[in-house]
Amino acid sequence: MPHRTATSTPHANRKDLHNIKRLLPYIWEFKGRVLLALSSLIFSKLAIVGMPLVLKDIVDTLGGVHPAVHAMHSGTTASVGQMLTLPLTLLLAYGMLRLVASLFGELRDAVFSRVRYHAMRAISQRVLKHLFSLSLAFHLDRKTGGISRDLERGTNSLSSILNYLVFNIFPTAAEFVFVAIILLGKYNPRFAIITFVTVAIYISFTLLITNWRMHFRHEMNAQESTANSYAIDGMLNYETVKYFNNEDYEINRYDKTLEKWETAAVKSQQSMSLLNFAQGSVIAVGVTIMMIYAAKGVVNGSMTLGDLVLVNTMMLQLFIPLNFLGIIYRALKYSLADMDMMLKLLDTEQTVKDRDNAGVLKINQAEVEFSRVSFNYNKDRKILHDISFKIPSGHKVAVVGPSGAGKSTLARLLFRFYDVDSGNIFIDGENIKNVSQQSLRENIGIVPQDTVLFNQTIEHNIRYARLDASEAEIQQAAKHANIHDFIMSLPDGYQTIVGERGLKLSGGEKQRVAIARVILKNPKILIFDEATSSLDSHSEQQILSALKSVAEKHTTLVIAHRLSTIVDADNIIVLENGCIKEQGTHQNLLGKNGLYTHLWDLQRKQIKQKEDVELP
Numbered sequence: 001m002p003h004r005t006a007t008s009t010p011h012a013n014r015k016d017l018h019n020i021k022r023l024l025p026y027i028w029e030f031k032g033r034v035l036l037a038l039s040s041l042i043f044s045k046l047a048i049v050g051m052p053l054v055l056k057d058i059v060d061t062l063g064g065v066h067p068a069v070h071a072m073h074s075g076t077t078a079s080v081g082q083m084l085t086l087p088l089t090l091l092l093a094y095g096m097l098r099l100v101a102s103l104f105g106e107l108r109d110a111v112f113s114r115v116r117y118h119a120m121r122a123i124s125q126r127v128l129k130h131l132f133s134l135s136l137a138f139h140l141d142r143k144t145g146g147i148s149r150d151l152e153r154g155t156n157s158l159s160s161i162l163n164y165l166v167f168n169i170f171p172t173a174a175e176f177v178f179v180a181i182i183l184l185g186k187y188n189p190r191f192a193i194i195t196f197v198t199v200a201i202y203i204s205f206t207l208l209i210t211n212w213r214m215h216f217r218h219e220m221n222a223q224e225s226t227a228n229s230y231a232i233d234g235m236l237n238y239e240t241v242k243y244f245n246n247e248d249y250e251i252n253r254y255d256k257t258l259e260k261w262e263t264a265a266v267k268s269q270q271s272m273s274l275l276n277f278a279q280g281s282v283i284a285v286g287v288t289i290m291m292i293y294a295a296k297g298v299v300n301g302s303m304t305l306g307d308l309v310l311v312n313t314m315m316l317q318l319f320i321p322l323n324f325l326g327i328i329y330r331a332l333k334y335s336l337a338d339m340d341m342m343l344k345l346l347d348t349e350q351t352v353k354d355r356d357n358a359g360v361l362k363i364n365q366a367e368v369e370f371s372r373v374s375f376n377y378n379k380d381r382k383i384l385h386d387i388s389f390k391i392p393s394g395h396k397v398a399v400v401g402p403s404g405a406g407k408s409t410l411a412r413l414l415f416r417f418y419d420v421d422s423g424n425i426f427i428d429g430e431n432i433k434n435v436s437q438q439s440l441r442e443n444i445g446i447v448p449q450d451t452v453l454f455n456q457t458i459e460h461n462i463r464y465a466r467l468d469a470s471e472a473e474i475q476q477a478a479k480h481a482n483i484h485d486f487i488m489s490l491p492d493g494y495q496t497i498v499g500e501r502g503l504k505l506s507g508g509e510k511q512r513v514a515i516a517r518v519i520l521k522n523p524k525i526l527i528f529d530e531a532t533s534s535l536d537s538h539s540e541q542q543i544l545s546a547l548k549s550v551a552e553k554h555t556t557l558v559i560a561h562r563l564s565t566i567v568d569a570d571n572i573i574v575l576e577n578g579c580i581k582e583q584g585t586h587q588n589l590l591g592k593n594g595l596y597t598h599l600w601d602l603q604r605k606q607i608k609q610k611e612d613v614e615l616p
């Protein structure tokens with residue numbers, strides 16, 4: 001399983017910045033709220049920085065007003081009187097500042113939450129929309145699990161990045177600026193310099209050690225996901241594990257991986273302690289130096305005791321949010337990597353695109369024509385060569401041939417899941433390249449080779465063809481597809497949930513649901529891709545008649561494995577290795593004594609053998 005890695009090369013940093021810039025429009029949609037949240041942030045930080053200032057006054061009042069007075073202070077009754085009246089206001093002010101800090105802090109969160117969650121929603125929607133617009137080729141190449149992971153991590157990363165920026169990085173930076181202003185304004189510049197240097201060393205230490213530690217985290221994540229995939233793969237293959245008595249092998253493999261995980265985890269934890277200690281040392285040294293200078297100031301009378309408390313408190317307060325810097329830095333790196341994955345999804349180009357001024361396909365006759373069509377999925381292997389045939393209006397053309405000949409590919413090209421490499425496909429003389437994919441697909445109904453159903457009710461799965469269909473219409477379609485009676489025999493009837501991908505239904509039942517769906521859609525052109533392949537002979541006969549009545553007056557392309565199902569076709573195309581070998585009616589082709597005759601004889605023989613076995 002691929003796992004994310006966070007890198008910090010200059011190139012990666014530039015990319016991260018670029019990605020963050022791309023997110024701004026989602027946030028700027030709520031300008032007002034963003035500005036309100038930012039001003040709340042500033043107010044709350046001002047209140048926090050104001051607290052040490054008031055604290056200083058309280059201390060000074062309690063200890064005597066002047067440094068000089070303080071130095072000679074001997075505890076007269078006059079100063080006791082001052083002590084009782086003045087601090088009350090200051091103490092109340094101190095309390096008020098705490099209240100204000102908390103109020104604006106929460107206000108910022110409350111106001112910003114709308115921005116954050118709305119941005120998450122907007123970008124998720126945008127990505128999903130983009131995923132649907134991408135071509136089949138993209139989806140066949142990607143694991144669905146991978147996409148949903150990218151999507152989920154991507155949206156979460158958006159939220160985290162905003163969180164880190166708005167709730168940690170901006171506020172800390174603002175606080176740092178306020179503290180610097182106060183220190184510079186009130187005291188000898190050395191206090192501001194000490195603070196600045198301490199913070200700078202602290203940040204560099206944190207980033208350096210965190211970058212080094214990330215390696216252990218990567219290792220942990222990699223081992224963890226390997227262990228998980230072993231466990232899940234083993235569980236999925238539970239029966240196979242039992243067939244070969246391989247429980248020990250599975251458990252060992254799992255445990256070996258966990259052993260590596262354990263080692264990495266311990267290292268990660270230990271390096272965390274190292275980081276914490278390094279951070280603590282920097283603060284200790286910085287604060288001590290600052291205190292020495294402040295104490296000197298008190299001794300020589302240039303500062304009060306309150307001033308000493310102030311510089312100490314301010315510095316310690318400043319380091320509270322910086323404490324999380326390592327964690328935030330790492331999380332931010334991961335979030336940026338996730339964000340990048342998601343934005344890459346958004347940047348994936350569609351391979352099958354509507355023309356700029358694509359028209360709407362208008363169908364009257366529904367005549368289909370393949371003209372010299374060649375196609376390959378990958379460059380090195382041709383699948384279809386120079387295929388030309390016509391399906392006149394209302395006719396039924398069958399395509400037969402060995403597995404892998406390219407039959408389903410014909411259907412995919414007509415539905416424009418892929419664009420042809422050369423040649424053209426026309427419907428009523430209109431090149432399908434020139435019309436919108438939406439209007440083309442509206443007019444084509446497909447019963448695919450493998451039907452996959454939504455894990456919802458049967459009714460929902462049939463209605464999917466036309467979301468506004470009434471219950472009566474759905475049942476009518478089910479009757480035509482010969483599946484109504486079966487559905488009614490289920491305890492929950494049409495409300496039966498079909499299971500993941502429709503696994504609770506048999507292959508034949510699924511295929512009949514797919515047929516009912518197409519009947520409900522009622523398009524002009526029909527494609528049946530081995531629609532009866534997973535049915536036994538009995539059910540096959542049952543729905544062949546259904547198919548026939550559906551296909552009547554429709555232009556139909558039938559792809560068939562079993563030749564017995566298409567003897568009545570107007571034209572039969574025999575495809576082999578992507579080339580048309582023969583074509584004609586059933587009688588016609590039998591007369592030619594070629595590939596078709598060969599296939600026909602083979603299948604006759606098989607059927608006969610089967611009958612001999614079944615009916616001895």
Ligand SMILES: Nc1ncnc2c1ncn2[C@@H]1O[C@H](COP(=O)(O)OP(=O)(O)O)[C@@H](O)[C@H]1O
Binds near residue numbers: 383403
């Ligand atoms: N998405 C794909 N990418 C690459 N090769 C494919 C893809 N789909 C099908 N093929 C290959 O194209 C050939 C024709 O496939 P298909 O049209 O499905 O055959 P069939 O005649 O059995 O329906 C097969 O050999 C198959 O392996």
Ligand SMILES: [Mg+2]
Binds near residue numbers: 407408409449529
């Ligand atoms: Mg096929």
